[in-house]
Amino acid sequence: MNEQDVETGKGLAIISYLTIIGTIIAFFMNNDKKNPFTSFHVRQALGLWLTYFILAWVVSWFDSWLATFGFWMFFGVLFIYGFVNAIAGKAQTVPILGDFFQKWFNNIGR
Template sequence: MQYQSMEKSKQQVTSNTNNYYASSNADVPTMAKAFAILSYITLIGWLVAIVLHGSHKSNFISFHLRQSLGLIITGALLALIPLIGWLLNVVVLLVWIYAVYHVVQGHTIRVPILGDFYQEHLDFIK
């Protein structure tokens, strides 16, 4: 009897976990993911993504446009710092990989440390 209840609760946890990831992927259209990924690929990719975003408005794309522009600006500013700027840009690269991974997964997770700042101060991107 106890074994059956443990198995039942284990199945519920597994199905709840799968529903979370399935719903997050199902809610985001492939086109929105493509535009969001494009926004993370250099400034030119960001410009193309913002133009395409004009015809396909989406909160998911807007969120990632703000995050990616913030990373682009941060990387450019860090490149101006002599000696340690390149080392700090390695950190930006790792954060960029983290962000692109979550775009592919269909998540809207803010980048560590500066993600909230990007969302607040780049709010002109709607």
């Protein structure tokens, strides 16, 4: 991944973290270009969103504000981390889960 890839893909990489709709938009807009920087961040954002929805369903069973608060803080930090890396032009995986997302969604953007 070179500097030109980062500069041309930065906009869509940032959009991918905004909402699940942003991830879908970035995915489809990157289908023709196949920018590696955008693809990296789309894989990260998609993994975060899917994990968020699955775990939100599980956490909702507990009816505990402490579990809910911890859940929101955990995903808030991960989304901010990915978003800041996209703005900075870095291709760093999010802590704990990022390497798994790159393996699981390796066909996205190739």
